[in-house]
Amino acid sequence: MDYILRSIYQERASQPETLGVILVNKREDQINLTDTFDTIILIIVKEAQQPIFTKHYCYEERKVAMHVVTEDLINKWIYIGRNRRLVDWIFHGKVMFERNEYMSNLKMKLEDFSFFGRKIKAGVQFAKLVRSYHEGKEFFQRGDYLDAYNHVVKSLQYLARLSIIESGLYPEVTVWSQVKKIEPSIYKLYEELVTSRESIEKRLELLFLAIEFSMNSRIQSCSQHIMETLITKDLWxxxxxxxxxxxxxxxxxxxxxxxxxIEKGYIIIEEIESKNESISHRLYRANTKHYHEQ
Structure with missing residues (x-):
């Protein structure tokens, strides 16, 4: 089988822009990890005209997907957590080729996690939590409880990932089994939402309060990345x-x-005159005094 698959990627492996090739075989207990394909071939390249290029193959009643992905897109997925299967592929896939130990180093960096910026990842996940919470609260206040419920589920997922990130680990596909061990209190919130016999309105009301409390306790740590960026110059x-x-x-x-x-006092608005005397430019600066006092 490896010989047949080698014919798919070996030409690309010889190209100078190719950094690494990983082979991921379907596991019976997690067939969706490979999008139900029998094999995934992940090829990471330095640069390409398209950030991602995909081809499908079949042989002997098996199906294979090849993804050629740029290093920049790989890093983006790792930062924002948009493609969590990727982490599993990198950790558990079979390295078929690597240039200058690229794949080995990538695995080490993921395990260390600090390389890809725990602060950035926490900030991005927290920003997603802020949006999900506010949109869900709006649905709740309008009486659209099912839409609010969906946003509470999303908010709890972001909280779960944040707790994993804060513990120094990388959120995997099975995030709830991870968080059950790391921060049982968040897992219990999820259980409360799903299994409670209270009315949906009462459940949502209690969960929004719990999520808001968790958000407020994480503002300083999760805003650290954006605040450290803001203080690098006066106005933005x-x-x-x-x-x-x-x-x-x-x-x-x-x-x-x-x-x-801004609402929490971490960022200050500065109004600067524009050509039109009736309108001002709205600029931003870090409230360093407030930030350091927190």
């Missing part, structure tokens, strides 16, 4: 923040996160 426009090479990982959550930190 919102576009400056979007353009920053690390803050771009916050993506669509960035502006809501900034407004949340």
């Amino acid at each position: 426009t919102i576009q400056d923040l979007h353009n920053h090479h690390e803050l771009r990982y916050y993506s669509v959550e960035l502006e809501l996160f900034v407004e949340f930190l």
